[in-house]
Amino acid sequence: MNESPLHMRVAACTSDGNLRTERRPVPAPDPGEVVLKLVWCGFCGTDLFKLDNRSQPTGTILGHELVGVVHQVGAGVSAFTPGDRVVAPHHVACGRCALCRRGSRTLCPVFKExxxxxxxxxxxxxxxxxxxxxxxxxxxxNVPDEAAAFLEPAACVLRGVDKADIRGPGGCAVIVGGGSMGLLHLVVLRAIHPDLAVIVSDPIEERRLLADSLGATTSCGPEQLLATVEKLTNNLGADAVFDTVGGSQILKSALAALRPGGTAVLFAHAAEKETAGFELNPLFKNEHRVVATYSGSLDEQDRISDLIFSGTLDPRPLVTHRIPLERAQDAVELARSRKALKILIGPPSNGTQ
Ligand SMILES: [Zn+2]
Ligand SMILES: [Zn+2]
Incomplete structure (x- = not known):
């Protein structure tokens, strides 16, 4: 078994919604548990949301898109040995309760533990x-650490894509928002629906250019979205709109861009307590569906790992920054100023102290 240092560094939440480096004891595994040494942990939009809303107690350690190397294994663990490279999600359903048995595994009461x-x-x-x-x-x-770090977020995307129920050839999907989750939608859609026309809408030109280079059929600013959809679909409308931004205004424009029978997928947080005001009769008469998707389950993780591990899905072009743990606050500032796509947090640059 590896010698463990007594203390390690963490990036902990502060009371004013930022991150700062602290020292904590190194955890030791109980039976059935494993301790990983950090390789990469993706900085997720949810992490920023939690910081901005001060929703976590001071001292909480965020981060859940984890790749690490096995450092120690607890008694009874035979599937992993020290030195193995491992990717792991933070949430796992019980697999047995009524919600799990009915396919709502991400809503299982213990899932959020x-x-x-x-x-x-x-x-x-x-x-x-x-x-x-x-x-x-x-x-x-043969799979790079950076690609594996996308397993959890890409599984969340796949769950929403499944809910959109896109069928048949010749369809069109819209992704609202060209941030890291929006562009991850693009690479997931490209991997599983290669013939689908995909429009990415974002106000930032740099993101639109990246969307184009990642295989978007076309990209546009939000104010051109409707005209772009009409042109690309001969006025039919989009089969699906994925909202990766959140809020009632986006939902309204998503509904306007849908074809009859199309689906709007809510993937992002809205502001707290925000309500949606839209006309009900067009929803009814057009058989529009508004569906929400939350997190990802083992099923989506299995399918996404097949795609990432086979090289069919390569999300690495989305990584714009690699930041050592002691500078995790830089990630917060980059994400807040929308100057980054995917940021990966790595181990401290100057080793364990
Ligand atoms: Zn995440
Ligand atoms: Zn359950």
């Missing part, structure tokens, strides 16, 4: 037994 301690933005991370036994997976030798 954080099984990753203290959290992903930490030099060492303890994986709880349910992650180790069900959800952690070995990264094949």
């Amino acid at each position: 954080n099984l990753m301690l203290p959290g992903g933005f930490s030099e060492y991370v303890l994986l709880g037994e349910r992650i180790v036994s069900q959800a952690a997976r070995l990264i094949p030798d």
Whole structure:
């Protein structure tokens, strides 16, 4: 078993919605648990949302898109040994309750328990037994760490894509928002629906150019969205609109861009307590569907890992920044100023202290 240092560095939430480096004891695994040494942890829009809304107690360690190297295994763990490269999600459903049995695994009462301690933005991370036994997976030798770090967010995207129920040839999808999650929608859609026309809408030109280079059929600013959809679909409308921005205004424009029978997929937080005001009769007469999607389950993670591990889906072009743990606050500022797409947080640049 590896020698563990006594202390490690973490990036902890402050009371004013930022991150700062602190020292914590290195966790030790109980039976069935595994401790990983951080390789990369993706900085997620949800992390920023939690910081901006001060929704977590001071001292909380965020981060859940984790790739690490096995440092220690607890008694009874045979699937992993020190040195293995592993990717793991933080949430795992029980698999047995009424919601799990009816296909709503991400809504299982225990799904939201954080099984990753203290959290992903930490030099060492303890994986709880349910992650180790069900959800952690070995990264094949040929798969880069940076690609594997997208397993959790890409599985969330796949769940929403499934809910859109896109069928048949010749369809068109719209992605509202060309941030890291919007462009991740693009690469996931490209991998599983290669013939689909995909429009990405974003006010920032740089993001539109990146969308074009990642295979968007076309991209446009929000004010040109409707005209762009009409032109590309011969006035039919889009089969699906994925809202990666959130809020009632976006929902309204999403509904306007849909074809009869099309689906709007809500993927993003709206402002707290925001309500949606839109006309009900067009929804009814057009058989429009508004569906929400929350997180991803083992099923989506299985399918996404097949796509990432086979190289069919390569999300690495979305990585714009790689930041060592002690500078995690830089990630917060970059994300706040919308100057980054995917930011990966890595181990401290000057080693364990
Ligand atoms: Zn995430
Ligand atoms: Zn359950």
